[in-house]
Amino acid sequence: MGAVKIKDGFYWVGAVDWNVRDFHGYTTHRGTTYNAYLLVDEKIALFDTVKEPFFETLMAHIREVIGDPEKIDYLIINHIEPDHGGAIAKVVEAIKPDKIFCTRNGRLGMIGYFHQEDWPFVEVKTGDELKLGRRTVKFIETPMVHWPDSMVSYIPEDKLLVSQDAFGEHYATSTRFDDEADFCELFQEVAKYYANIVLPFSPQVQKTLKAIKDLKLEIEMICPDHGVIWRKHVKEIIEAYDRWSRYEANSKVLVIYDTMWNSTEKMAWAVYEGVVKEGIEAELFKLSVSDETELMAEVLEAKGLAFGSSTLNNGLLPTVAGFTTYMKGLRPRQKLGFAFGSYGWSGEAVKHLNKIFEETKTEIVHEGFRVKYAPTAEDLKKCEELGRLLAQKVKEACSV
Numbered sequence: 295m296g297a298v299k300i301k302d303g304f305y306w307v308g309a310v311d312w313n314v315r316d317f318h319g320y321t322t323h324r325g326t327t328y329n330a331y332l333l334v335d336e337k338i339a340l341f342d343t344v345k346e347p348f349f350e351t352l353m354a355h356i357r358e359v360i361g362d363p364e365k366i367d368y369l370i371i372n373h374i375e376p377d378h379g380g381a382i383a384k385v386v387e388a389i390k391p392d393k394i395f396c397t398r399n400g401r402l403g404m405i406g407y408f409h410q411e412d413w414p415f416v417e418v419k420t421g422d423e424l425k426l427g428r429r430t431v432k433f434i435e436t437p438m439v440h441w442p443d444s445m446v447s448y449i450p451e452d453k454l455l456v457s458q459d460a461f462g463e464h465y466a467t468s469t470r471f472d473d474e475a476d477f478c479e480l481f482q483e484v485a486k487y488y489a490n491i492v493l494p495f496s497p498q499v500q501k502t503l504k505a506i507k508d509l510k511l512e513i514e515m516i517c518p519d520h521g522v523i524w525r526k527h528v529k530e531i532i533e534a535y536d537r538w539s540r541y542e543a544n545s546k547v548l549v550i551y552d553t554m555w556n557s558t559e560k561m562a563w564a565v566y567e568g569v570v571k572e573g574i575e576a577e578l579f580k581l582s583v584s585d586e587t588e589l590m591a592e593v594l595e596a597k598g599l600a601f602g603s604s605t606l607n608n609g610l611l612p613t614v615a616g617f618t619t620y621m622k623g624l625r626p627r628q629k630l631g632f633a634f635g636s637y638g639w640s641g642e643a644v645k646h647l648n649k650i651f652e653e654t655k656t657e658i659v660h661e662g663f664r665v666k667y668a669p670t671a672e673d674l675k676k677c678e679e680l681g682r683l684l685a686q687k688v689k690e691a692c693s694v
Contacts, residue, residue, distance in 0.1 A: 325466025336427025462518030551602030568681020
C-alpha cells in the first residue's frame with residue numbers, strides 16, 4: 295500500500311498484518327498493524343520498527359520516501375517488544391544509525407534480545423530533547439505502559455505524539471486515520487486493547503496522563519504503534535484512557551457462567567431477569583462459547599459482575615477457572631459482584647468465585663447462592679432477587 299504522508303516531512307512507513315488472529319493468546323479477529331514513522335528534517339529519524347517478518351515491507355516504504363535507508367541518522371526506539379522491535383537488528387544493519395535513542399531499560403532490553411552491546415545507544419529520560427533541524431523530539435518515559443522500557447516521543451512543532459502502544463488497537467485497515475475508519479468498530483477494538491493489555495497498568499497510565507498535563511503538551515495528533523493515527527478523535531481517546539485508568543464503569547451487569555447439566559444456566563437466566571427488571575442493562579455470557587479477550591472489553595465497561603459455575607472436582611468448571619484466572623491477572627478494580635452455582639455433593643464453586651472477587655478487590659454484595667442438583671422455582675426466585683440486588687447496588691454506585 296506504500297508509505298503514507300502524515301504531515302510535511304513525517305511519514306507512516308509501517309506494515310499491515312491482515313492475517314494474524316492470535317497475539318500471544320489475545321484474539322485479533324481484525325488483524326493488526328505494526329506502525330513505524332519516518333521524520334525527514336536536517337536529520338532523519340526512524341521511530342520504531344516492525345515485526346521481524348515485515349522488515350522488507352518497512353525498507354520498501356522507507357525507500358519510497360528517501361531512497362537510500364542509510365540516509366537515516368537516528369533510530370528512536372519507544373518500545374522493544376518484538377511486534378515492534380523484532381526487526382531492530384536488521385534495521386540497524388541496514389541503516390547504520392549514528393545514534394539509537396531509548397530509555398535505560400530499552401538499552402538493556404535490546405542487549406538482552408540481540409546481544410549487541412556496542413550499538414550506538416543514547417539513553418534518554420523525561421525532558422530530554424533531540425533537535426533534528428526545524429523539528430524537535432521531546433522524550434517522556436512511560437515505564438510499565440506497558441513494558442519497563444516504554445517511552446513516548448513528542449514533536450512540539452507539529453503537536454504530535456508518537457505514543458508506542460498507548461492509544462493503539464489491533465485493527466488492520468487500508469486507511470491510516472481514525473476519521474477514515476468505522477468509528478464503532480475502531481472504538482470497540484480500542485476498548486478491547488486497553489482491557490487485555492493496558493488495564494493492569496492503569497495507575498501508571500494515570501501518572502503518564504499527569505506528566506503530559508504537567509508538561510503542558512498540546513496534542514493534535516497521536517501516532518501509536520498499532521492501528522490508526524488519531525487526528526479527529528484525539529480528545530475522545532485521551533478521555534477514554536483517563537476514564538478506564540480510573541476504573542470508571544457503566545451502569546451495566548454481566549452474568550458470566552458455565553454449566554454442566556444446565557442447572558447453573560437456569561440460575562444465570564434468573565439472575566439476568568432480575569437485573570433487567572431493575573432497569574439496568576445486562577448481558578449474558580456462557581464461557582464455553584465466549585471469546586475471553588472480547589469478554590474482557592465488556593468487563594472493562596461494566597460495573598456489576600455475577601459469576602456462576604457448577605462445582606467440578608471440588609473446584610470450578612475449567613472454562614470458569616480459566617477466565618477468572620485470566621481476568622485476575624488483568625486486575626480490574628472497583629466492581630460489584632456475587633457468585634452462584636449448582637453442585638452435586640460438595641459445592642465449593644461459590645467459595646472459589648468469592649476468593650476471585652476478593653483478589654480483584656470486587657465488592658461482594660451477597661455471600662453467594664448455591665443449589666444442590668437442579669434449582670426449584672423458589673431457588674430461581676432467589677436468583678432473580680439477587681439479580682435485582684446487584685442491579686440496585688450498581689445503580690447506586692453509578693449515580694454518585
